[in-house]
Amino acid sequence: EAKLCGRVLDSSGQPVVGAVVSVRQSLSTAARVWKSLWRTTSGSDGRFVQGGLTRGAEIRFSVRSDEGAVAVRVLECKEGAWVVDVGDVELADCGSVSGSVRTPDGVPVSGCRLTFSPGAGLPSLEVTSDLDGQFVLPGVSPGECRWSCNSTTGLLQTGTVEVVAGASAHVDVGLELGESIEGRVSNPSLLMRGRVDVQVQARGAPVWLRGGVSVAGNGRFRVDGLRAGESYDLSLVPKPRGKGPGEASPMLVGGVQRGVRAGARDVVLSLEPAGTVAGTVSDADGNPVAGV
Numbered sequence: 001e002a003k004l005c006g007r008v009l010d011s012s013g014q015p016v017v018g019a020v021v022s023v024r025q026s027l028s029t030a031a032r033v034w035k036s037l038w039r040t041t042s043g044s045d046g047r048f049v050q051g052g053l054t055r056g057a058e059i060r061f062s063v064r065s066d067e068g069a070v071a072v073r074v075l076e077c078k079e080g081a082w083v084v085d086v087g088d089v090e091l092a093d094c095g096s097v098s099g100s101v102r103t104p105d106g107v108p109v110s111g112c113r114l115t116f117s118p119g120a121g122l123p124s125l126e127v128t129s130d131l132d133g134q135f136v137l138p139g140v141s142p143g144e145c146r147w148s149c150n151s152t153t154g155l156l157q158t159g160t161v162e163v164v165a166g167a168s169a170h171v172d173v174g175l176e177l178g179e180s181i182e183g184r185v186s187n188p189s190l191l192m193r194g195r196v197d198v199q200v201q202a203r204g205a206p207v208w209l210r211g212g213v214s215v216a217g218n219g220r221f222r223v224d225g226l227r228a229g230e231s232y233d234l235s236l237v238p239k240p241r242g243k244g245p246g247e248a249s250p251m252l253v254g255g256v257q258r259g260v261r262a263g264a265r266d267v268v269l270s271l272e273p274a275g276t277v278a279g280t281v282s283d284a285d286g287n288p289v290a291g292v
Helices: 188-194
Strands: 002-009 020-025 037-041 048-051 060-063 070-076 083-092 097-100 113-117 127-128 134-140 143-150 157-163 167-174 178-186 196-203 220-226 232-238 252-256 254-259 267-268 271-275
Touching: 002 060, 020 048, 037 048, 037 097, 070 083, 097 143, 097 157, 113 134, 127 134, 127 267, 143 167, 157 167, 178 188, 178 232, 188 271, 196 220, 220 232, 232 252, 254 267
Parallel strands: 002 083, 097 167, 178 267
Antiparallel strands: 002 048, 020 037, 020 060, 060 070, 097 134, 113 127, 113 143, 143 157, 178 220, 196 232, 232 254, 252 271
């Protein structure tokens, strides 16, 4: 493995203490699949050093100070290299974004997750709207920035905003309310046996919903933020949790319902104990084969 080292400076050339250095690497430049490696901070002289780089990989590292200034670079960790010295990394001044999230009737919406993606290889930033539907996000890189707004009850909203260094840009999100699907599992008593999480996943829903929504202890579920008039495929996904003393996590199989229209109110997804399969593996002469 190789080490990455360098020094973080501000726009006036002074060392920056405590700047956060985040590193990702991609072993396949064609697919560009980036894997997070580590985070570290710059020392009193602005310097940082950390190992764990894979030789031959493409490296992307970003630096962010407490004041929100950022820098990003993409480089290659060459085969045979022991140290990758990036030299002096000068941080650029940033701007901020503030705004609000409201329904079409002007009602503030709290708990919405807003993601801002500056581009140019810089990491995305997230902020959540408060009880008044307001949000403030400092440390956004200058230039055009793409944003998205996710809510548990509204549809995914997207847009762009122009950010200027040393200034605050403004974004007002008009949250379009979505439809929902409600339903239940066929055998809710299975939820009480052992420690089991059960989620409903909606294929074709916005990205934020594909992680699923949890099923309540009574077997009921509700999927929000769907587009009226559209159909979705629902699948029940049992996920055993960590076992406690004397507890067992049962093996369960969840069902699938396809083409469920937004607005449906009594969808039933099957939840059944998993069966078992037994047999014998033999070679061509009929002798048992172990370890297959």
